[in-house]
Amino acid sequence: MTQTENTAVSFTGAVKTYGEVRAVDGIDLEIARGETVALLGRNGAGKSTTIALLLGLLEPDTGTVALFGAPPERSVRAGRVGAMLQEARAVPRVTVGELVSFVASRYPAPLPVAQALELAGIAELTGRRVDRLSGGQLQRVRFAVALAGNPALLVLDEPTAALDVEARHAFWDSMRAYAHRGHTVLFSTHYLEEADAHADRIVVVDRGRIVADGTGEELRRAAGGNLVSFDLAGQGTDGLALLPGVRSVEVLGGRARLRTDDSDATVIALAGLGAIRGLEVVRASLDDAFLALTSRPTETSPPSETSRPSKVELV
Amino acid sequence: MSDYLRLEVRRTLRDTGFVIGGIAMPVMMYLLFTNIGENDGAWKTASMVGMAAYGAVGSALNTGGAVAEDRAVGWLRQLRVTPMTPRQVVTGRALTGAVTVLPAIVAVLAAGGLVNGVRLAAWQWAVITLLLWLGSIPFTLLGLGNGYRLTGPATGVANMVCNLGLAVVGGLWFPITLFPDWLRSLSAYTPTNRFAQLGTSVADGHSPAPGAMLVLAAWLLAFGSYAVLSYRRSAENI
Numbered sequence: 218m219t220q221t222e223n224t225a226v227s228f229t230g231a232v233k234t235y236g237e238v239r240a241v242d243g244i245d246l247e248i249a250r251g252e253t254v255a256l257l258g259r260n261g262a263g264k265s266t267t268i269a270l271l272l273g274l275l276e277p278d279t280g281t282v283a284l285f286g287a288p289p290e291r292s293v294r295a296g297r298v299g300a301m302l303q304e305a306r307a308v309p310r311v312t313v314g315e316l317v318s319f320v321a322s323r324y325p326a327p328l329p330v331a332q333a334l335e336l337a338g339i340a341e342l343t344g345r346r347v348d349r350l351s352g353g354q355l356q357r358v359r360f361a362v363a364l365a366g367n368p369a370l371l372v373l374d375e376p377t378a379a380l381d382v383e384a385r386h387a388f389w390d391s392m393r394a395y396a397h398r399g400h401t402v403l404f405s406t407h408y409l410e411e412a413d414a415h416a417d418r419i420v421v422v423d424r425g426r427i428v429a430d431g432t433g434e435e436l437r438r439a440a441g442g443n444l445v446s447f448d449l450a451g452q453g454t455d456g457l458a459l460l461p462g463v464r465s466v467e468v469l470g471g472r473a474r475l476r477t478d479d480s481d482a483t484v485i486a487l488a489g490l491g492a493i494r495g496l497e498v499v500r501a502s503l504d505d506a507f508l509a510l511t512s513r514p515t516e517t518s519p520p521s522e523t524s525r526p527s528k529v530e531l532v
Numbered sequence: 533m534s535d536y537l538r539l540e541v542r543r544t545l546r547d548t549g550f551v552i553g554g555i556a557m558p559v560m561m562y563l564l565f566t567n568i569g570e571n572d573g574a575w576k577t578a579s580m581v582g583m584a585a586y587g588a589v590g591s592a593l594n595t596g597g598a599v600a601e602d603r604a605v606g607w608l609r610q611l612r613v614t615p616m617t618p619r620q621v622v623t624g625r626a627l628t629g630a631v632t633v634l635p636a637i638v639a640v641l642a643a644g645g646l647v648n649g650v651r652l653a654a655w656q657w658a659v660i661t662l663l664l665w666l667g668s669i670p671f672t673l674l675g676l677g678n679g680y681r682l683t684g685p686a687t688g689v690a691n692m693v694c695n696l697g698l699a700v701v702g703g704l705w706f707p708i709t710l711f712p713d714w715l716r717s718l719s720a721y722t723p724t725n726r727f728a729q730l731g732t733s734v735a736d737g738h739s740p741a742p743g744a745m746l747v748l749a750a751w752l753l754a755f756g757s758y759a760v761l762s763y764r765r766s767a768e769n770i
Contacts, residue, residue, distance in 0.1 A: 272612075272613050274609070274612060274613070275768070293612075293613055293614075293615065294615050294617065295615065296614075296615045298613060299613070300610075300613040302606060302609055302610060302613070304606065305605065305606035305607075305609070305610060306604075306605040306606060307605065308543075308602075308605060308607045308610075309543065309547075309601065309605065310542075310543040310544075310546040310547060311539065311542075311543055315539065315542070319535055319536070319539050320610075320614055322535055323535075323614045323615050323616055324614070324615060325615075362610065366614065366615075372613075
C-alpha cells in the first residue's frame with residue numbers, strides 16, 4: 218500500500234478561527250489505518266472543531282484535511298466514515314430499528330442491522346421510539362447509527378458523556394470489538410483514564426494545538442517522569458528551573474513542585490542548595506502529565522521553555 | 533431517496549400536532565363554516581376548495597417546522613456525515629412536503645362530497661386535487677425558507693403567522709366578497725387567494741385564469757429564492 222492508502226486521517230497545518238478565537242490553530246496529524254486514537258483535551262480545547270474539520274462539516278481557513286487521501290466530503294460520500302456527533306438529541310417519531318436501518322442503507326456495504334444493534338447493545342430496543350429512550354440508551358442508539366454503515370473510520374465525539382459506569386464499560390467493549398475488525402477509530406474525551414485505557418495513541422489538544430502525541434506511557438515520560446517536591450520554608454524559587462533535569466516549577470501552598478526528567482540529579486542539586494525539607498519524589502501520573510502539557514499561561518514556567526509546552530517528538 | 537422520503541413521511545404522519553392541526557382542523561372548520569346558518573350550495577363548494585387549500589398550506593408550511601426541528605436535534609447534521617448529499621436531503625424534504633399535503637386536500641374534498649353533498653364531475657374532482665397539490669409547492673418552499681433560517685420555536689410562530697394571515701387575507705376562510713374594497717384588491721395578490729382560485733375555477737367548470745397562474749408563479753419564484761437563500765445561509769451550521 219502506498220503512504221496515502223495507508224493513511225486514514227491527515228491534517229496539514231489546519232487552522233479554523235471564529236472571529237478572534239483560533240479554535241484550531243495549526244494542527245498537523247496523521248492517523249494510520251487501524252489505529253485507535255484518543256483526542257484528549259479540556260472543554261473548549263478545540264476537539265470538536267478538529268472533529269468538524271475532519272468530517273468536512275467545516276472547511277479549514279488555511280491548511281488541508283484529508284481522509285483516505287481524499288477531501289473529507291468525498292470520503293464521507295463514499296461511505297468510509299461514520300460519526301457520533303456531540304450534543305445530538307433524539308430524532309423524533311422514529312423507532313430505533315427504522316433509524317438504524319435507514320442510516321445503514323445509505324452505505325455501500327453496511328453491517329446487518331441486527332449486528333449493528335447487537336454491537337451497540339440495543340438489540341432489545343429495536344421497536345422502541347428513539348424519543349422515548351433514556352439518555353444512556355439514546356447514546357447507544359447514536360453509536361449504532363455511527364457504526365451501522367460499517368465505515369472504515371469511526372469518529373466518536375465525547376461518546377461516553379451521558380453514560381453511567383456500567384454502560385461506559387459496555388460501550389468501550391463495543392468500541393474495541395469494532396476496532397478489532399481492523400477499523401480506524403478516533404474518539405475525543407476529556408477523561409484521561411478513558412484515553413489511556415482504550416486508545417493505542419493519545420493526541421493531546423490544548424488551545425487549538427496538538428501539545429503531545431504518543432502512548433500514555435510516552436506522555437508520562439514526556440511530561441517529566443517524576444515530581445520532586447519540598448518545603449520552600451521561605452526561600453525563593455530563583456534558579457530552581459535551571460537545576461539539572463528540571464522541566465517546570467510550580468509552587469503550591471509553600472511547597473515547590475519540580476517536574477524533572479532526572480530526579481536523581483535534581484535531588485542531588487537540591488541537596489547542594491540545602492533545600493531538602495520534606496523532600497518527596499513521586500512518579501508523575503498521567504493526570505500530572507496532562508496538566509503539565511496543557512498548563513495555563515498563569516502557571517509558572519521555567520524561563521528555559523517557551524510559554525507553550527513543547528511538543529513530544531516521537532519516532 | 534425513496535427511503536428517505538418514506539422515513540420522513542412516516543415521521544410526519546406520527547406527529548399528532550400535524551394530524552390534528554393539518555388534517556382534522558381544516559375538515560372541522562369546513563363542516564362548521566358551511567353548516568351554521570343559511571348556506572347555499574355554491575358556498576359549500578367554494579369553502580370546500582378554500583379549506584382544502586388552507587389545509588394544504590398548513591401542511592406545506594409544516595415541512596419547514598420539521599426542518600427546524602431536525603436542525604435543532606442534530607438530525608440534519610447527522611445526515612451530513614452519511615453518504616447522502618445535501619441536495620438529496622433538501623429534495624427529499626421538499627418531496628415529503630409534497631406528499632404530506634395530500635391528506636388534508638383529500639380529507640376536505642371527501643368531507644365536501646360525502647358529508648356536504650357537493651356534486652362535481654369526476655374530472656373536476658381529479659383536476660382540483662391535482663391543482664391544489666401542485667399549487668402547494670410555493671408554500672412548501674416558504675416553510676423550508678423559514679425552517680432553514682429560523683430556530684424551531686421561531687419557525688413555528690412564523691409558519692402560524694404566514695398560515696393564518698395568508699388564509700384570512702387570501703379568502704380561504706371567508707369569501708372575499710365580505711371584504712372592504714382595499715382588502716379585496718390586496719387579496720388578489722396573495723398566493724393563497726390565487727391558489728384557491730385554481731380549484732374554484734375548475735369547480736365552476738372553467739380553466740384557471742392566467743392572472744392566477746401569473747401571481748402564483750411570481751410567489752413560487754419569491755418563496756423559492758427565499759428557501760435557497762435560507763438554505764445557503766444555514767448550510768455551514770447544519
